[in-house]
Amino acid sequence: MHSPASSQSSFELWNSGPRRVEHGWHRPAPIKQYRKKAAPGEIFAALPGEVLEIILDELRNLHLAPSSTSCATCMMRDLCAAALAARKLLKFARVALYEDIQLVGNDSHIQKKRYKINYGSRMVLLRRTLRANPQIAAIVHNVKVPAPPPQGLPLGEYQNLIASVIMACPNFERLMGPLQNYDHNPNRLFHALSTREKLKEMNWLVQSSPFQRQRRLGSNSTMNMLNQYGSVSAPPPGDLQPHQSTAFLDMHVNWTHLTTLMIHCLPGATLTPTSLIVTALGCLPALQNLYLSHLPHTSFNDSNLLSLPPLKSLSLSHLPGVTSAGLSSFATRYSSRSIRNLAVKHSNLNSLPAMARILSNLVSLETFTFVQSTAPILPEHEMIWLFPYLASPSLRKIHWDVTNQAACANVADGILAKSIAAHGFPSLRTLRTPNDPEGMFQTLCRPTERIEMASDRFRGRSLIGNNSSRPDSPDTMTTRSEVSAGEKQIGQEDFKESNNLHPARRAAQSRLDAARRFPRFFVNVIDEDGTLLEKFGLAGFLGQLDSQVEYCLTPDDGAIDENGGLVEISDLLGDGGEDLNEREGCTGRWNTYGNVVDKKDRDRLMHTERGRWRPVTLI
Template identity: 45%
Template sequence: MASPRMSVRPGSAGSTSTNSRFSFESRNKSPLSVSSSADHQSSRTSQDSALSNDAHGHSPPTNSWMSARRSYTEPLVKTSSYPRHSAGEEGRQKTLMTPQRLSRRPQSPTGPTFDTMHTTKAPGEAFGNLPKEILLVVLAELKKVHLDAGSQSCSTCWMRDLTSLSLSCKKWWGAARTTLYEDVQLIGNDSILHTKKKLKMKYGTRLKLLRRTLRARPDLAEYVRILKVPAMPDAARNKKDQDEYLDQVASVIMACPNLERLPGFHPAYTHDFPRFVHALSTRKKLQEQVWIISESPLQRQHRYKPSDDSDYLTPVIAPNSLLPEQSIGFLMFHSNWSHLKTLVLHCNQGGIIDSPLLIDAFKQLPALENLHVSSFSESSFNDNTLLSLPPLKSLRLDNLPGVTDNGLTSFASAGKSDSLKKLSLISLPLLSLPVLARLFSHLKSLTHFTVSQVPSPSLPAGVDIFLHPYLASSTLQNLHWEFTNPEDNTANEILSKSISFSGFPALKTLRAPTDSDGSLQRLCKPRHRIELPKDRSRSVGSRSGTPLTPLSPSTPSMPFAAPTRPWSAGTGQSGSRNSNYQPSPTRSAFSRNSENKSQHSTESNVQPMGMSLATARRIAQRRIDAAVSQPQYHIIIWDEEGQFLERFAVGGFIGDLGSKINYSLRPDVDGMDEAICGIEGAGNLLDGGEETNIGDGCTGTWNTEAGERSKGKGKDRWWHTERGRWIEMPLEKLF
């Protein structure tokens, strides 16, 4: 008998009496409830099954009302039809549900997922699924730990760690192999154990072992992009040994089909046919090349006078033109460099390259972007050569007497200069301010500009400036402004007025080592300290025979020191001067003629000198300290009775608070005293002091634990031949 709370629902069309359902009219369903509809349908279905079981005597002893309750997260599965138990009995439907507490994981409310099992990953499977790019990033950080400035390690220890890591598993081997062979760094002397005992060679043992590996494993040789070979060994004293060492380097280069860079190794080129240059010429993916042109033993020399009325000058010895086979050989070396982006050309004393030959060489370099030319004579590089340059992004002209004001103006006016972003004019005879104004106005993409020379450019006679800014560039961001003649400050005055009248709206960094009166420093953002701690320990006393430059009354007195860059006599290519100065062999005829003229035309042979960066920083710091001691205004506080309480000094600084320009006196390369890095000299491109100086070199003992070091153990495990820490100077620093 049915419960009195339940009533039989009348049958409808298309339904039978045996398929009747019961409804709980007293059950309240909230329309805002998420689970009300599902619970209601589940309850109805469960109650139908329960009542049907009671009617046929199959009801379980449990409470069917409580068992029908479920969570809304449990899925609703399809109903299944059971066969009839007796004649006349129709099939009934039953809902099958799996309780959530019995499933292995929470099931989705959108579908049946109880049949999906959670599988545990095997050890190392997650590491095996890591992409190779992540491992390369980890190895890049490991390289920084070993080779960054201030590290006690060296490249030998770095490559040892990579080798050990590659032996741990195949996954690390794939990433370490790429990092190890992509940038090969062989620095310092070879191990005595290899040179004398095993291979019995005087030098080049590591080069030989590397060549053997690359030849036996071409797949590893394809990874090599950067190759740093040791400098010329001390054991190679004569010409034969040096050529033999260059042949070893050439053999390693030939084993690297994808070589792009050869940093730190730039032997001189004497117009012969060395295997080293030939090996580089065959590398089709080479991106950087440095030519150090020296005197050829087959080159004839001749004497000539700079002018007819200069009888008092010593005749200049200059080489004749190249032989036809020498010109053809130099030109052929550039035929395969379709990817070359950076080219450095520097001429030593006695070296020469004809101007048409340079023009033809530039035409064979379609990807050329950065060009450095220094110390070539007028016949080698002049205005015609300058106008024949391809479109570039960076250009540096250093000590080139053949480049004139008219050539620079024509070059800036040409359409090919629109892509130029960096321009450096070092030690050029640039004497006209209108030329600088044209350069700024015509170079539409210029962001970095450097000018450094002794004489200060000036206005033509009878020309005055009535409208400012006279010098203006809407794109310039970094400016190096240096004229080492302390007697002429015209260019600094015009530049300061141009900046004041918004001539350089995009300027961010200004470096002016010869800002003697501080006019440019006052236009930049104030700085609390510009002096470096090491500047205080340097001796800045007056040098013998060095004139002191008169400073303005507001400028603290400070003697001038070594110049940052030379232009005329008295300074070498490195920009430093000492008591036993000798003329630099790398200067061109123009510099030597200027030296002779000045020595004979003036009563003293003392030339104007610029300031080193250390001295310039000390002078700038003294201006800052003087401004702090002299505040611009005071704030005085009285109480209600008019009695004095406190007084504050405000505005003691030098600079402009609204300026966006940073006044910088830092060098291009950290640790140098010269602002601009060059080809020769300490810390410059051809300086190998960091590699050969092993006073504080690495022997691998830093990796020994403290306990092993105290007991004398572990040395044989970590020790290697002492080698200096080589710091690469990228060629981008030259521009």
């Protein structure tokens, strides 16, 4: 008798029993995985420091961009909030906050009342913070100080307050804000700057010493008596005392990291002996940018020009001691080949052969600025048989302005235009000619849709000078008048510093509109049987289609139309947007307009109305 199990087949017995795989691979049972919740700030802490620096730099740029409606105060407020947001962000936000400090506008009335300080409460608090925290003081590199008060605080106390802030910063590099005159007397501000070994930029606004001013007044009275009988030329400024020259030279000894130096002499001021400037430059091994303005021939001449160290940018403005021969010899020196930007403004460059040697020998030159009341000329009995006569393979931008030019182009304009047309400047991309009466330079450039700006048609007669409609601060009021007086002491009644870009744009736009009336191409519409149905012209333009040169009639950053689009000393003496005269400032609510905020947030966001200051770079 068979059992029930014996009557089943082998397959049925295999399926009825518990299944067990003895050989081969099988998929394991799924395991439930639970993700561990990240701790607060754990993901943010994993970000590298470079990413946080880029975020903070972008935040700073959003506040300080030229098109921004915010200001430096709002920028510092947001950086403070970022420093309190996370512990890891504190380190990088502190660097972004203190590395470049901008104190713009007036102090808060609440702050004045709380600390019982009439002026400079922010600088006093900043000095207290820097002295109490050496680590923070080591971060500070640049400081923008506010403009001096119109009343109350003497100028000496204002300079002493700035000096105390500078002395608290061991790694100080740049002082921004109103320029201070140097009159060769002991001064705490300039002494503090001379002790900063890592200083990178210095602007000298040299004023005559008390002894020189007395001598100048005496010479002026004698001149007035002599002028009754005949014209007598004004004598050069008197020499400095030996201890004054030594003091000026000693200030440059510690500046081994200085890269930018500007020296501008006010009327009646000088720097003597003749070797003083060159000797001072020899103490600056890292110098790259040099700007010299209104130096008498007793301070700077051709021999000093040939003794300059290798530079990247050089600007020579109103230097009667410099000649075409000196500039030509300077360009042939091996140390001059490193120059990338060269500006020659009213410095006796009257020879076209000298200009040709300058452009051909400076192999690294990228920007060339030429401003002069008279155009350079060719020597007698010399003719040009082959073009391009003026050539530079590296030059990318030209600013060409002959200020006292008549209603027609001169010979130098024609030679430069023919040289450009003959491919003498293969790398040229920007051409700015404020005085182009015949439009010969405009015809060489790339066609453009519009040259005139939207506000040009509504502008009246432009005011001559920079910020002439704005009040001057006490420390710059006499300085601007002296600067303008120094620009007029050339001895020419019709002397013109530069041409205005506003009428230049209007004239260029008129030529462009006139050219559009004369089409360059004609379209013939012909029927199937060959009958001419319609004929019309199109594409009226002015310029060369294959040209890569842009015809630029807009000013540089920080410059104005009245100065020909170039940054001048008067622009450095301007307020830079800090003054609120007839301008709307920032009150801290730039991102709350149209939104409903409570009183607590409104008080927290708002601050004293301050202007939107923008830095001005001379070179």
